[in-house]
Amino acid sequence: MLYHVRMDVSIPPDMPADKANELKAREKSYSQELQRSGKWRHIWRIAGEYANYSVFDVEGNAELHDILMALPLYPYMKISVTPLCRHPSSVRTGDA
Template sequence: MLYLVEMDVNIPESWSEEKLQDYITREKACSQGHQKSGKWVYLWRVAGKYSNVSVLDVESPDELHQIISSLPLFPYMDINVKSLCKHPNAIRETMI
């Protein structure tokens, strides 16, 4: 199952630079682990924002939730999820 996931990160202003860097380091390791597994297929930065647009290929909504909620910055995100399916006019079988 393919999902389009939009994540907007809202870092608390009270965080120290050290705390922020710790979260960023852990976030990178976690997201790259999911990318290497093949579950997190695409990851794009939204220009001008601390946001990303991603495509994940998972077996179930539960697996999607497990992956997203494993991110260290998950508690500080506004997340929008859309389920994807092939459009009948698409000329390619899949984007993956």
Template structure:
């Protein structure tokens, strides 16, 4: 099942800069692992914001929740999830 996931990152100014750098590095490694596994299909940056729009492929809502809650930046994110369905006019069906 495909999901559009919008993420806005809000790291507190008070967070230790070294800890923030470590969390960001862990986030990059985790996100790239999910991309290589085909679960994180697309990742786009939102221009001018610390935010992204992504497409995830997960077998269920529960699996998606597990993937998202595993993000090291998860505690600092606002996340909006939209389940996607095939459009009847699309020439590509997933």
């Protein structure tokens, strides 16, 4: 299943820089691992915000939930999820 996910990050301003940097490094490593596996298909920065739009390709709700909960920055995120399905007018055949 495909999911459109918006993630807004709000790291507390009083978090020590070394802790924030360590969380960001773990987040980057985890997200790139998921991208390489094909589960995190796309990630797009939202200009001017500490936020992104992403597309996940996972088995279902439970797998997406587990992936999102494992994000190192999860405690500092507001996340909204929209399930996607193929549009009948799409000319692309590679998307489910």
